[in-house]
Amino acid sequence: MSLRQSRLIVECPHCHTTYTEETVTLVRDEGERQLFHCACPSCKRSMIAFIRDHEGWISTMGVVTDLDAADAVRLAVRSPVDADECIHAYQYISQQSQNLCQILLKRAP
Numbered sequence: 001m002s003l004r005q006s007r008l009i010v011e012c013p014h015c016h017t018t019y020t021e022e023t024v025t026l027v028r029d030e031g032e033r034q035l036f037h038c039a040c041p042s043c044k045r046s047m048i049a050f051i052r053d054h055e056g057w058i059s060t061m062g063v064v065t066d067l068d069a070a071d072a073v074r075l076a077v078r079s080p081v082d083a084d085e086c087i088h089a090y091q092y093i094s095q096q097s098q099n100l101c102q103i104l105l106k107r108a109p
């Protein structure tokens with residue numbers, strides 16, 4: 001599949017500025033499925049673009065993101081957060097919320 005088969009990674013959907021080769025990063029390539037990070041040089045918005053080529057039929061999906069390209073590449077290889085990790089984080093925050101509030105209040109001007 002050509003990297004330029006989809007309009008999704010050709011121009012910014014917000015301001016229609018054409019992406020450059022330097023602003024489109026291939027994050028993950030799994031043959032018929034590819035994940036890109038596209039950063040608009042004009043409006044500075046970024047997007048994660050998923051493109052799937054199945055027997056010549058191209059499906060695309062774009063999601064606005066605040067990730068930069070390096071973070072997108074780094075996070076693409078991490079395993080997803082599982083339910084136990086979410087519960088552990090919730091319990092930790094619940095137990096430490098008073099400390100967290102005190103830390104935030106100290107940082108306030």
Ligand SMILES: [Zn+2]
Binds near residue numbers: 016040042043
């Ligand atoms: Zn733009």
